[in-house]
Amino acid sequence: MTSQPCLREHLDTPIVDAYDVVVAGGGASGLIAAVSAARAGARTLLVEHSGCLGGTATYGMVAQWIGFFNRDTRVVGGLPYELSEHVRRLGGSDGFHRYVLAEASSNPVPIYNFPFNPEVLKYAADELVQEAGVALRLHARVVAPLMADAGRVGGVVIEDIGGRSAVRAGMVIDATGDATLAAAAGVACAGTEAAQRRERQPCTLVFRMSNVDVARFRALPREEKRALALRGLEEGRIYWESLSFCSTPDYTDAIGLMSRIHDVDALDPADLTRAEVKGRRQIHNIVGFLKERVPGFERASLAGIAAHVGVRETRRIVGRHTLTEEEIVGGARHADTIALGAGPMDLHEANGGTGIALWTPEHPFEIPMRCLVPAELGGVLVTGRAISATRSANGGSRHMGTAMCLGEAAGVLATELLGQHSDALPHERVRAVLRSREALISVDDALAADTPASAFKAAA
Ligand SMILES: Cc1cc2nc3c(=O)[nH]c(=O)nc-3n(C[C@H](O)[C@H](O)[C@H](O)COP(=O)(O)OP(=O)(O)OC[C@H]3O[C@@H](n4cnc5c(N)ncnc54)[C@H](O)[C@@H]3O)c2cc1C
Structure with missing residues (x-):
């Protein structure tokens, strides 16, 4: 084994501020976590690496929310539902639609989606965060934990255009998607074992086309879409069995989730670089195929490519409880449930495959609060x-x-844990706050909830 030369640095990092709660990462989960903590009364800082909030939804251009409905039952209320209404009011979406996921694959699944214009979500999220009084730092990366006495996480180290600084926090929420901060603090993680690295789901670089006759494309029979997809695969011009698009509310633009980049460990910077370059090459081929062969795309042009390749899978923490597929299928109930999952269960084939394992659980499933809490480390x-x-x-x-x-539950829990140094989790109090915000936190809540008909648009 060769040992690498090492640069030994001594850093005097100024501690510039202190907050009750610091959230690392302003994607789907982090932006809601920050607003949730602030509304619960915590002085909150949100630190986001890119120039906008929304994460995979905006800089990754994955412009449809799913997971709001299990079959016909709405399972999401509270802040996420409020944000969906706000996006609608700003003209960024026309509501929930019936939609067939992976329609051109051998395995299509009907769901409800909430398609949106990702550019509108960017300023809708800004407004939500500002109205809640969250302090926001964009273009700032959390690079390390600040460890407090007793081995707890007590803040974060941040790097941005101004250099390196540290911020103390009563509680830190890691919403980076990759558990970057938790792993750096020593939290045990799964997903990085050699066997799991080999079966990582492929990445997808998303693109947007303008001037699309979306209605014409949507009206094509499924068999025709499937035949087109298989032909594209045979010609080596598309990369999985799907013509997978979400559309903007004016039906002029189609946002394509069609590239598929295999064998990427998104925790490895060289792999991540290769994924971006390969994704762009695939998009060049896909766009040519769409314009040449697919009805509705004849006059379309490439309007944009996501700023960041979409990453489905990296590491996951080992928490006080680990959610399993058996629990999801078996409808397990938990005293500390703080969120409901809807599915679909969605695993893209690894190792060069072109298929997808996709199915919807029979019922909504409960996610216990302990899944958010590292098994052995406090403060995060x-x-x-x-x-x-x-x-x-x-x-x-x-x-x-x-x-x-x-994210909403994490924000409430972090606020409730401020100043508490015991291992006990205040699940009754957290659940009471979530319920007071009309969050849906049990299957019974979901069955009793009503969704205003105005939230729906006819099938598209
Ligand atoms: C190709 C693809 C298609 C998908 N399709 C759908 C779909 O159709 N509908 C759906 O609902 N879901 C879909 N998903 C899943 C979904 O997008 C993600 O699982 C979800 O966004 C996860 O939310 P998150 O908040 O954990 O992470 P993200 O939304 O990815 O946000 C993480 C945020 O943390 C920031 N960050 C990371 N590290 C740091 C750091 N060190 N310091 C500061 N900030 C940091 C990032 O910049 C980012 O903003 C898809 C995912 C992919 C990749």
Whole structure:
């Protein structure tokens, strides 16, 4: 084994501020976590690496929320539902639609989605955060934990255009999607084992086309879409069995989730770079195929490529409880449930495959609060894609509707834990606050909830 030369640095990092709650990452889960904590009374800082909030929904251009409905039952209320209404009011979406996921694949699944214009979500999220009084730092990366006495996380170290600084926090919420901060603090994680690295789901770089006759494309029979997809695969011009698009509310633009980049460990910077470059090459081929072969795209042009490749899977923490697929299928109930998952269960085939394992659980499933709490370290919670779940359970709990609900719960829990140094979790109080905000936190809540008909648009 060769040992690498090492640069030894001595850093005097100024501690510039102190907050009750600091949230690392302003994606689906983190932006809601920050607003949730602020509304619960915590002085809150939200630190986001990119120039906008929304994460995979905006800089990744994945412009449809799913996970709001299990079959016909709405399972998401509270802040995420409020944000969906706000996006609608701003003209960024026309509401929930019936939609067939992976329609051109061998395995299509009907769901409800909430398609939106990702550019509108950017300023809708700004407004939500500002109205809640959250302090926001964009273009800032959380690079390390600040450890407090007793081995707890007591803040974060941030790097931005101004250099390096530290901020103390009563509680830190890791919403990076990759459990970056938790892992750096020593929280045990799953997903990085050699076997799991080999079966990582492929990445997808998303693109947007303008001047599309969306209605014409949507009206094509499924068999025709499937035949087109298979032809594209045969010609080597598309990369999985799908013509997968969400559309903006004016039906002029189609946002394509059609690239598929295999064998990427998104925790490895060289792999991540390769994924971006390969994704763009794939998009060049896909766009040519669409314009040449697919009705509705004849006059379309490429309007944009996401700023960041979409990453489905990296590491997940080992929490006080690990959500499993057996619990999801078996309808397990938990005294400390703080969010409901809807599915679908969604695992894209790894290792060069072109298929997808996709199915909807019979019932909504309960996610216990303990999935957000590292088994052995205090001062930090994890929300979003990196909560404690098995690989297959994560396939159903990583959708943005669910990630936002987890964020709302993380914000309340962090606030409730301020100043508390025991291991006890105040689940009764957290659940009471969530219920007072009309969050749906049990299957019975979901069955009793009503969704205003105005929230729906006819099938598209
Ligand atoms: C290709 C693809 C398609 C998908 N399709 C759908 C779909 O159709 N509908 C759906 O609901 N879900 C979909 N998902 C799943 C969903 O988008 C993610 O699982 C979800 O966004 C996870 O939310 P999150 O908040 O954990 O992470 P993200 O939304 O990814 O947000 C993480 C945020 O943390 C920031 N960050 C990371 N590290 C740091 C750091 N060190 N310091 C500061 N900030 C940091 C990032 O910049 C980002 O803003 C898809 C995912 C992919 C990749």
